[in-house]
Structures are given as C-alpha cells and as structure tokens.
Amino acid sequence: MKKSWFIIPLLLLSGCTQQNPTKVDVEMFNAVGDSLGKIKLTEQASGLKLDVNLKGLSPGVHAIHIHECGKCKPPEFISAGNHYNPESKEHGLLHPKGAHAGDLPNLIVEDDGSVKAEIMAPNVTLKDGKKSLYTKKGTSIVIDEGKDDGMTQPSGDSGKRIACGEITKGKK
Numbered sequence: 001m002k003k004s005w006f007i008i009p010l011l012l013l014s015g016c017t018q019q020n021p022t023k024v025d026v027e028m029f030n031a032v033g034d035s036l037g038k039i040k041l042t043e044q045a046s047g048l049k050l051d052v053n054l055k056g057l058s059p060g061v062h063a064i065h066i067h068e069c070g071k072c073k074p075p076e077f078i079s080a081g082n083h084y085n086p087e088s089k090e091h092g093l094l095h096p097k098g099a100h101a102g103d104l105p106n107l108i109v110e111d112d113g114s115v116k117a118e119i120m121a122p123n124v125t126l127k128d129g130k131k132s133l134y135t136k137k138g139t140s141i142v143i144d145e146g147k148d149d150g151m152t153q154p155s156g157d158s159g160k161r162i163a164c165g166e167i168t169k170g171k172k
Helices: 002-016
Strands: 023-030 035-044 047-054 060-062 064-067 107-109 115-121 139-144 161-167
Touching: 023 139, 035 161, 107 115
Parallel strands: none
Antiparallel strands: 023 035, 023 161, 035 047, 047 115, 060 107, 064 139, 139 161
C-alpha cells in the first residue's frame, strides 16, 4: 500500500513538465496552396537537421531560409517576414561577419521537380532560448525561385518566394 503513495506524486510531476518537441514536420505549400511535401526538423547536438523531401518545384538551384514569422499567406508569402536573425547578423553563409541564423545552403531540385536533401542549421534550435524557432510570432521555412548568392543583403538576391511552410509545435 505504501508503494502507491510514491507513484502518484511521480506521475503528477511528470505530467507538469512540458518540453518542446525534438522533431517537427513542416508541410510546404506552393503559391496556389498545393502541398509539395514535408521537411522534417530534428534536434541534433550540432543544431537542427532538416530532412527535405519535396516534389513539384521547378528544376534547378533554389534558396531556402528560415523566416521570422510563422505565417505563410500565399501567393507571395510576404507574411513570413525576413530571415530569422536573433543575433542581428548580416545575410549570407559566405559573409565574413557571420550569417543570419535562418540562412541555409541552397537546394538542388532534380529535372523531375523533386528534391531530397539533408541540411544542417547549426544556429537554431527547437529548445527554449534565444535561438529557438518557437517564438511569439512563430517561424517558417521559405523557398525562393532562384539561388542564394551567399552575400547580397538582405536576402541573397534569390528572387521571389515560391513555397512556404509554418513551423509549429506538435506537427509530427
């Protein structure tokens, strides 16, 4: 009978601690609202891993960035705001002063419009803190029509936004 008194407080305490998920799926949509597939975000020791699995993009090289607002209003996705930049850095993975936290390597889309890639985002996290993607305004992932040149301010001269997905807790 005494053992049950120890179990109940432990169960109550475990239900009170709420942690951010360490894995999240982000569904990506084009400008007309068609689903292009998902990008799976997974917390790693070295940052956030993005497993990209998309179809329906135009072939070629496309910029991909994490943006500062969790809204993806088509067709232009301006609602996603600017690149996620909690440390007020300059744009571009090639910039000598460091990049926005949301700057990512370009995607290479195959001739059939598909892309499968694994990208690391070392300057962001799903955990609490300054670099967390779970902000009051939310965050999103945006794909642009062209490649990011890695230097041009403020967004790499990568053209218009063609796809967007909101990063939200609990979408696995």
